Amino acid sequence: MTPAALIDLASLACVAAGLLAGGLVLATSGTARLALAVALDFWLAAGLLRLSLPASWQAVAAAAAILLIRRLLGAALRHSAAAPPPASRR
Numbered sequence: 001m002t003p004a005a006l007i008d009l010a011s012l013a014c015v016a017a018g019l020l021a022g023g024l025v026l027a028t029s030g031t032a033r034l035a036l037a038v039a040l041d042f043w044l045a046a047g048l049l050r051l052s053l054p055a056s057w058q059a060v061a062a063a064a065a066i067l068l069i070r071r072l073l074g075a076a077l078r079h080s081a082a083a084p085p086p087a088s089r090r
Contacts, residue, residue, distance in 0.1 A: 004053055011046040018042025033077055040070040 001009075022039030026032060047063035 007049055007053055011049040014042050014046035014049060018046070033073065033080075037070070037073050037077060040066060040073065044070055 018039040018041070021042060022035045025038045026035035029035070044063070044066045047059070047066050050059045051063055053059070
């Protein structure tokens with residue numbers, strides 16, 4: 001098996017692990033944002049693995065898009081955790 005094939009296989013395993021881990025987090029916590037954050041971490045790892053191959057612009061753009069989504073989601077999670085709960089109307 002060539003190194004490129006091993007990297008492709010490891011990348012695919014990261015994608016599958018992201019789906020599985022995201023699903024497990026969603027099932028146990030019920031928080032979709034947290035589940036997506038976990039899945040995106042694995043998908044980012046898959047994108048970075050793919051960048052170890054001779055990079056195409058498509059691979060670079062995919063990894064950058066996943067990283068951007070992950071950073072935005074992290075900021076949204078921190079913002080929602082720091083925000084006080086809405087006041088109830090009486």
